[in-house]
Amino acid sequence: MATVAAVIASTHHPFYYRASTATGHDRPPFADEWVAKIESFRQTLTRARPDVLVMVGSDHFHQLWLDNMPQFLVGKAPFYDANFYNEEREFGLPRMLLRGHEELSGYLLRHGLEAGFDLAFSNELRIDHSITCPVITLRPEADLPIVPVYTNIFAPPMPQPRRFVQLGQAIRKLVESWPSDQRVAIIGTGHLSLELGGPRQFGPHGPDPEFDRKAVEWIASADLESALAEVSLDSLWEPGNATHGFMDFMLMMGVAGENVKADYTDSLDLFHTMEAYFTWYPKGAA
């Protein structure tokens, strides 16, 4: 059976690429500290020696649109072109081409049905910065095949937080039952408190530092009971109008396993939002 070599959850900040590559006058004052944290975080994936990456993210109204909106979708294609014109324009993100892992995509789709998840699929998916940001931060060589998993954290009505957790638990079981000798890293990105297009956007910190403090604690200890007790579709508007991205962190807590402490935790208080990085090494993954 396949080995889950690492479980990794992080924020995805689209400005990292530009900040980390800028030089001289253009380089922001916080860039060096940010790069150092990312390079340390990257080691946690490198150390796991993965062969394939399951990448959980969320399309930001790029290919998926309101005339046909899936709640959870798995890409199944040999390749994924990546990043869109408006991400190039606003964030300076490069166009990328990533290889897919069709066999593992197919396995998740077919056996997901048995696990109670009727997942939507796409055979031609262009992926956006929710997946390319962690490729850039964690595996800049972009040399490993991926299985993209998209969740709807963007267009209400969205699935319940509990459903994200259940999907994470199902993905973990499915990967562990995949008949293969490959080492799989499961990586997902979301947000802590975040406001976009509202009065609390682009402040000196995230819009709700108290939520961020609690959220980092919940994630670092995979404290699903506390997170599920406090978080609902309605409550997530309060820390910031784009905070439903926290549900992708809840999915990753489901992947990591309830109450399993992260082996690596780090965070960085940036303008506009807090960055946070977590890695778990499942037992027997060495």
Next chain:
Amino acid sequence: MSKYLLNKFLYTIDRSPELVERYRSDPQGTVAWWETEQANRILNCHNCESSTWLAFTGPEREALAAHDYVTLFELGAHPFLTLTLFIALFERDYEEPLAFQREYATRLSHWTLPYPDIAT
């Protein structure tokens, strides 16, 4: 009220470099053209197959034609779509990084929770 159609306008303009410039320089003309020619296009269907019923309300049309992102927020347009497109339209007019985004926040600062419903 057609939050969906507002979002469709923001989405389809934002993904085209040519339309971003056209909407910046001629908002009224672009909105009129778009409502006549594009509003009923089903994006993932053959062009011959269109819808027949989509139209802006008066306030929606006026807000788009006036580049009025405060009213778009109040009408329940998706804030991510509005922000992304308006950064493309106007960030270039500000010297300091994020100055446009901060002004945008200030102009919405009379809003407290709950914000307008964005469900479509």
